[in-house]
Structure formats: structure tokens, C-alpha cells
Amino acid sequence: MTHMRFPYLLRAAALTDLLLSRRIADDKGKVRVVSEDELADPVLDGLLRQIAASRPRSWQHWISKDHHATARAVRDELETERWVRVELNRPFLIFSRSFVRVRDTRVVKRLAARLSSALTGPLSRVDERDAALVALAAAGEVRTVLPRAKRRAYKERITQLTDRGGPASPALRKVIRQLHATTAAVAGGGG
Template sequence: MEEADVSEGAEPRAGREGSGAARCGRDSLPVLLCLLAPEPSAAAPAVRAGALAELALRGLLTDDAGIATPADPDARCDDPVLDGLLELVAESVPRTWGAWVHSRARRTLDPVCARLAASGELAAHHRRVLGVFPAVSYAAADGERAVRLRVRIAEVLGGAGPLGELPAGEALLAVLAEAAGAAPGTGVERRAALTARAESTALPPGVLHRLCTALSAA
């Protein structure tokens, strides 16, 4: 995986690394987590967690005593998937980050899968429920980008390379993927080190822990 996929970014907050806040579309966290998922159609919590993290990295979601809160209800980021989630959060009753990982998560998953299917990176299978209602499910297509991504995240979780040279955005993606069961597990010490590295991004303190706790409980 190219470093730009997960680590290039917008201006960091003071004392914290940038982490991909300028990414759009194909390299956003929800898209990458969908590509990593062994069963994309069942990856709604992982994809939603990635979208929440992406919005937080962009400064569009803030943390208010554990509640995911829009920084500006009228702000948009020119990504339909992320804008849809931001609008949903703004119009709903306040919820914790963990609650948002699961609440109506398919509203985030379905457009991400459709986008990846349109680019040939997922396989779409169309059918009719009860012979009447159209439905679609998605499967991994194992394209070049997905394969490279899985290999790279497995390396990160396995301890390849000095941690100090690891882009914080890659550490963030690896931690979320492991918590979601979309990547190989790692040891306690490596997980703690990667989490500390991931927390040097612009995520508000405590948000990564809340997202991973919700994913691990899924």
C-alpha cells in the first residue's frame, strides 16, 4: 500500500500528526476497511467506524464527553458517503461513538460497496428476495489494490519495520482492521504500540478506544 493511501493529509492539530484528512473517495478509511473485509456485505460496523474516524480526522466530528458531535452541522466534505453520515449524526439524537458504529450502519456500507463494485474492486451479486424484491450482496474481488493492502496491514500488525517510521495513518487503519476482525490478530504489546502510534493522528483523545471497543463487541 502506498503511504499516500492512509497517511498523507491535511494540517495536523498542534502537536499531532496529520492523518489523511484531505483524502477523498478511494483512499478514505471506510473504503480501505471495506477492501480489507473478508466478507464486505457483513462489514457494516467496520466501514461505519472508518467513516466516523475519517470525519473526526477532518475535524468535522468532535468528541463531547463521549458523544460524537458535528463541529458544524452545515459543514460538508465533498464525499457523498461521509456527508451522508455527517448529516445523519446532525439530525439524530446524540449518540456515543460506539452507538454510531452500529446504528443504521448499512447506510454507510451500501454506498461504499456500490462505489467499489462500480470500479471493479468488489463483485456485486444481484438477486430477488421472495422472487420480487431486488437485493444485492457483495464479495471481495481480490484485485491488486486489495491484495497489496491486506499484505501491508498484515506486515504492520506482524511487526515489520521500526514503529517510529510507520505512518500514523497506517497504524490507525491496522488497529481498526484488527478490532473489526478484518486483519490478522496481533500481540498485546504490538497492539498497544500501534494504538499509541495511531493516537498521534488528529483523532480526538479516546475516540479510537471507543471505536475499537464497539468493533470488538460486534
């Protein structure tokens, strides 16, 4: 199920990055462009252009729209910049699966430390990006950094950080719930 949530999570993270970079804003539940100045990031700039060319739409819409294309673009960019290594595995001739390996695991450890500090340190010292990081990890159910038990233990703190992290996290939570409901309906024969 993680692989199904991940593209939505990346899309929500990109929207959050645009929000924190003051390129977009929330306008009564809709995403509104406030600056079309590019960020020199192909994924973010492409998303910003896409939003600017559209009528106002909800955060959920933008999280769901083109989520697979965004995931591929992020993966390709990270591979080009040598942050990750993509390994292709073909267990059968028809099917292929790619595995993404982080080249420098210290980066992952630093992110985990920032997340842990945001959960346990003084709330006043948590910046908006770290608040958003926790909120997105919780909403996206990223069990490697926020397993269910930890999400339960820090539920109140996660709620406080989500309030500071912007509207993409609550919208991502709704998208993930819809994904769960659809998956359950299909598995149960209801779809």
C-alpha cells in the first residue's frame, strides 16, 4: 500500500514547498497562485505553471492530479542529481519493478532527527518546514519514520504541527482515506 500512497505524498510535499516558498496560497480551500516566479526546480516549476493555467481547484484535486508523473519526475531528478540510485528488477519478462536506493544514508538520518526533534522538542522552535514534514509523514502514513504507535503517542503534537504545516496535509489525509476506501471496496468485491 505504501507504493500507492507515495505519489500522492510527493505531490502534497511539492504543493507544501510551493506554499512555503510563497508561490501559492490557500483561498477558501482552493489553491491560488500568488507569484509565478520560478524556483529553478523542474518539478515545482512545472506544478506552478499547471496551477497557474487552471481555474481555482481544491488541494485534493492538485494532490491527485498527475501524481504518478510527479513521482517519476522527482525520482528522475533525484537520480540525475545522484541523490538516489534506481535499480530495475525484472522477476518476470513482462513485469518490471524499480527499487530506489538513497546514496547517502546520512541525509535520511538527518531528516529523521529533524522529525524527532519536531515531535519532542519545544514547539516554539519547530520551523514551518519541519512542521510540514511531520504533518505530511503522518498524513501519508509513512511508517518508516512515523509508525502507527508513534502517530498515536504523538497525536496531539502532530495535530499542532499539522495546523502550522499548511492545507496540503489535511487534504492528503482525505485523499489517502479515499484510497483506502477504494482499495477496500475493490478487495471486498464492491467496486
